[in-house]
Amino acid sequence: MMYPDSFKMTTPSDREIQVTRVFDAPRELVFEAFTKPELVKRWLLGPPGWSMPVCDIDLRVGGAYRYLWQNDSDGREMGLNGIFREIVRPKLLVATENPTWHASEALDTTTFVEEGDGTRMTITVLYESIQVRDAALKSGMDRGMAMSYDRLEAMMFSNLAA
C-alpha cells in the first residue's frame, strides 16, 4: 500500500515550509533511503528528465552533503550543499541547506515517526530571509490566507484575459 495522498505542503510558522508524507516501510529503511548516497540518488530526482550525478553524504555531525542535479536534455545543473548539525538515527536529521543558485541558507529538520505499519517523514525548512519565507506564507500554500493560490491564479488569468 502506498500513501501518495498523505503528501502535504504547509507553513507551520512564517519562516518555514513543511513537507510531509507517509511511506509504507519501516522507519530504519526510510532513514536509510534518506541518508545513503546510493539510495538517495535513485529517488531524489524530482520530475522526469533530471538525474543526480553527484550525491555525497558524510553522515556525521559537522559532516557535509553535496547534491548536484543535471537536466538530461539541456545539461542545466542545480546544486545543494549543507552540513549536518544533528543526527539521531533513525528519528531525526538536522542540516543546513545552501542552494548553489541563491545566496541563502536554510535549516532543514527531517523527522521520521512510526505511523501504523509505515513511517511519516516530515521535512521542515526554516528560511533565514523574510523574502523566501514569504514565498511560502503569502502566496497560497495555506488555504486560510486571504489571498490563496487559487486567488492568485484567478487574478493572473483575469488580467491576462483583460
Place this chain on the structure above:
Amino acid sequence: MELTGYGVASPAHLDATFAALADPTRRAILARLASGEASVAELAEPFAMSQPAVSKHLKVLQSAGLIIRDRAAQRRPSRLDARPLAEACQWLAEYRQFWESSFQQLDALLDELKTKKKKGKKRKHKKH
C-alpha cells in the same frame, strides 16, 4: 530544492515579488486592481487609508513589477501586471512537483528494498 523554476525566474525577482505580497493591504490592492485600474484616491477609499499611505504601498508593488502606473494620465491610475505572479506561482508549483515526483520514486525504491530484505531473511532461515 525545486529545479527548473530557479533556472527560469531570477531569484532576486522572486524575492521582490514575495516581499511585496507579504503585506495584507498590498494583496488587497492587487485584488482590487485585478478587476480594473484605479487611482490612488479610489484605492484609498475602501481601505480607510490616507492617500500617502496607499502611495507607499503602490511604490513597493511598482518596484516589484506587480503594477504599472500610467504617468501620462492626470489621475495616474495603477493597473496589475500579473507576470511576476505567474513566475511566483510556477516556482511554488514546481517546488511541490519536485517533492511529489521524488516521493513516488521513493515509494518504488522502498518497495524494492523491503522485498530484498524479506528474501534475505528467507535465505538465512534455509541455511539453519
